[in-house]
Amino acid sequence: MGEWGFAEYRSHVSITLSEVTHVSPMARTAPVPSATDPAIIRNFCIIAHIDHGKSTLADRMLQLTGVVSSRDMKAQYLDRMDIERERGITIKSQAVRMPWELDGVSYALNMIDTPGHVDFTYEVSRSLAACEGAILLVDAAQGIEAQTLANLYLAMENDMTIIPVLNKIDLPSAQPEKYAAEISKLLGCEPEDILQVSGKTGMGVEALLDKVVRDLPAPVGDPDAPARAMIFDSVYDTYRGVVTYVRVVDGKISPREKVQMMSTGTTYDLLEIGVSSPEPTPTKGLGVGEVGYLITGVKDVRQSKVGDTVTNFAKPAEKSLGGYQDPKPMVFSGLYPIDGSDYPALRDALDKLQLNDAALTYVPETSVALGFGFRVGFLGLLHLEITRERLEAEFNLDLISTAPNVVYEVMTDDRKLRTVTNPSEFPDGKILEVHEPMVAGTILAPHEFVGAIMELCQSRRGVMRGMDYLSEERVEIRYWLPLAEIVFDFFDVLKSKTRGYASLDWKADGEQISDLVKVDILLQGEQVDAFSAVTHRDKAYAYGNMMTQKLRELIPRQQFEVPIQAAIGSRIIARESIRAIRKDVLAKCYGGDISRKRKLLEKQKAGKKRMKMVGRVEVPQEAFIVALSSDEPKKK
Numbered sequence: 001m002g003e004w005g006f007a008e009y010r011s012h013v014s015i016t017l018s019e020v021t022h023v024s025p026m027a028r029t030a031p032v033p034s035a036t037d038p039a040i041i042r043n044f045c046i047i048a049h050i051d052h053g054k055s056t057l058a059d060r061m062l063q064l065t066g067v068v069s070s071r072d073m074k075a076q077y078l079d080r081m082d083i084e085r086e087r088g089i090t091i092k093s094q095a096v097r098m099p100w101e102l103d104g105v106s107y108a109l110n111m112i113d114t115p116g117h118v119d120f121t122y123e124v125s126r127s128l129a130a131c132e133g134a135i136l137l138v139d140a141a142q143g144i145e146a147q148t149l150a151n152l153y154l155a156m157e158n159d160m161t162i163i164p165v166l167n168k169i170d171l172p173s174a175q176p177e178k179y180a181a182e183i184s185k186l187l188g189c190e191p192e193d194i195l196q197v198s199g200k201t202g203m204g205v206e207a208l209l210d211k212v213v214r215d216l217p218a219p220v221g222d223p224d225a226p227a228r229a230m231i232f233d234s235v236y237d238t239y240r241g242v243v244t245y246v247r248v249v250d251g252k253i254s255p256r257e258k259v260q261m262m263s264t265g266t267t268y269d270l271l272e273i274g275v276s277s278p279e280p281t282p283t284k285g286l287g288v289g290e291v292g293y294l295i296t297g298v299k300d301v302r303q304s305k306v307g308d309t310v311t312n313f314a315k316p317a318e319k320s321l322g323g324y325q326d327p328k329p330m331v332f333s334g335l336y337p338i339d340g341s342d343y344p345a346l347r348d349a350l351d352k353l354q355l356n357d358a359a360l361t362y363v364p365e366t367s368v369a370l371g372f373g374f375r376v377g378f379l380g381l382l383h384l385e386i387t388r389e390r391l392e393a394e395f396n397l398d399l400i401s402t403a404p405n406v407v408y409e410v411m412t413d414d415r416k417l418r419t420v421t422n423p424s425e426f427p428d429g430k431i432l433e434v435h436e437p438m439v440a441g442t443i444l445a446p447h448e449f450v451g452a453i454m455e456l457c458q459s460r461r462g463v464m465r466g467m468d469y470l471s472e473e474r475v476e477i478r479y480w481l482p483l484a485e486i487v488f489d490f491f492d493v494l495k496s497k498t499r500g501y502a503s504l505d506w507k508a509d510g511e512q513i514s515d516l517v518k519v520d521i522l523l524q525g526e527q528v529d530a531f532s533a534v535t536h537r538d539k540a541y542a543y544g545n546m547m548t549q550k551l552r553e554l555i556p557r558q559q560f561e562v563p564i565q566a567a568i569g570s571r572i573i574a575r576e577s578i579r580a581i582r583k584d585v586l587a588k589c590y591g592g593d594i595s596r597k598r599k600l601l602e603k604q605k606a607g608k609k610r611m612k613m614v615g616r617v618e619v620p621q622e623a624f625i626v627a628l629s630s631d632e633p634k635k636k
């Protein structure tokens with residue numbers, strides 16, 4: 001997974017180059033200027049919903065500006081991680097410098113690619129903070145979506161210049177007038193000011209680059225002040241260690257200096273400094289407004305953290321740029337190898353993934369039912385799914401994951417707040433308060449679905465915060481919701497209730513005190529830790545009934561009756577039972593061939609190895625996998 005290699009191109013090319021009709025190669029390009037004058041720099045990013053065509057547009061820009069020749073052009077040049085390519089989504093942001101000439105002046109355009117998914121909101125906010133302006137890219141056949149709106153608001157709060165653009169104008173189903181009206185209402189601009197482009201054919205892309213130069217302000221900063229540069233991305237590369245992407249705000253960073261990370265005070269020698277255009281090209285330094293990369297020999301992205309400020313060790317800045325936050329895991333899940341002997345391999349794999357993922361946290365844990373594993377923290381469900389997929393695909397591990405849960409703060413009798421990341425560790429004694437994390441959710445949908453959406457949010461303990469009409473047909477609905485209520489199937493239910501038309505965005509927004517309880521599942525009186533869940537008291541019975549019924553189906557009959565119970569503390573709230581059976585495998589073997597009998601007994605013994613013992617009860621491994629998997633996050 002080298003982030004730098006030309007060999008890492010997307011294997012499936014979704015747009016063939018013969019479809020590109022509006023790119024006359026090398027028309028307006030000059031060699032990459034080594035920009036020192038901020039007046040000729042323009043830093044921008046593209047805000048777009050998934051699939052609205054950001055990568056395709058970026059490809060076209062690379063081609064038009066001549067930094068990638070048509071011969072080398074492969075679709076989605078900038079998405080380099082394998083898993084990104086497979087899923088067609090952008091996880092890690094990248095920055096590229098492109099030359100562009102307007103009215104006889106050579107400019108340096110820095111395009112910063114932002115991740116598109118809700119889980120990576122903080123990374124998006126840092127990418128935006130590195131730019132003066134943003135292209136708001138909207139699919140002309142779809143209109144604006146919830147996530148785009150959330151990022152647009154973020155850009156507007158930061159006083160960024162917004163260039164609204166309708167994309168995919170070549171599509172027969174494009175409705176540019178309709179969506180231009182929507183966008184102009186939102187931004188308070190004229191519909192005629194909205195550019196119409198096609199990233200596919202290249203139409204309008206040249207005009208867009210001109211507009212970037214004309215409309216975006218040049219960066220400003222103090223060239224004589226001590227250096228301050230903000231880290232907006234940090235990527236682990238097998239050969240070069242961590243590559244840190246920065247935007248210089250004040251001063252200058254030069255090669256062979258010692259730099260200092262302001263959040264921790266740690267210092268590093270600069271081994272290389274340069275710009276990507278898009279291949280890494282060393283430079284003589286980065287000045288005010290410039291965007292580039294640093295290599296310090298750091299081996300782990302947690303030492304070079306997104307949002308941190310880099311300064312010069314010899315002449316350090318007094319104040320950091322602000323806005324730094326430690327990544328905070330929001331969703332937890334237990335990961336266990338199906339084959340217990342894979343535990344060391346799982347630990348090594350997590351260590352490796354963490355080199356490139358500062359947000360991934362994990363601690364070892366043991367489960368009576370599942371054995372040795374890890375409690376792993378994620379930014380959100382997509383982050384969880386991607387991590388799991390990578391562990392299985394890249395490291396060849398078969399895993400069981402427990403149902404995802406959020407973090408609770410529990411106050412017991414002793415008035416101490418305890419942080420609970422594993423439901424089975426939820427305290428049993430007297431509980432005074434439970435705090436749960438909340439999110440501000442924004443849903444965009446056609447107005448005929450307002451009723452269904454409100455009903456869904458209400459059933460998930462949501463509190464309505466407001467509603468606005470974006471146009472006559474489309475509505476923005478805002479709810480305050482418990483994170484625990486949206487981490488499972490919320491998005492899928494929302495999609496099915498709105499025939500796929502709704503889009504959702506959320507961000508962490510405080511916490512609330514709720515009446516939450518732990519529901520335990522008992523087999524023959526023994527608690528099965530992997531099945532414990534924290535739910536609202538009103539939903540405890542539903543969970544208890546669902547799990548006991550499911551387990552009755554999944555666990556084979558034993559030689560004695562097995563009661564399956566759900567309990568809150570010592571109070572049983574649901575009960576099923578598996579009737580006893582005397583399982584005589586030899587019954588089938590009439591006739592007295594002893595070797596056949598022996599074979600059967602051996603087969604049964606081998607089968608038992610795949611059983612887990614809970615007390616005296618034999619539970620097949622599949623029962624755990626199936627019982628836990630139906631609560632697994634669905635694909636977003």
Ligand SMILES: Nc1nc2c(ncn2[C@@H]2O[C@H](COP(=O)(O)OP(=O)(O)OP(=O)(O)O)[C@@H](O)[C@H]2O)c(=O)[nH]1
Pocket residue numbers: 014015048049050051052053054055056057076079088089090116167168169170171197198199200201
């Ligand atoms: N007809 C048409 N299709 C386009 C255009 N731009 C992109 N597409 C198609 O739209 C789909 C999504 O494009 P991408 O560029 O991957 O979208 P994206 O916004 O980068 O997606 P993420 O990386 O997931 O955020 C692909 O199938 C493209 O081929 C366009 O201008 N016209």
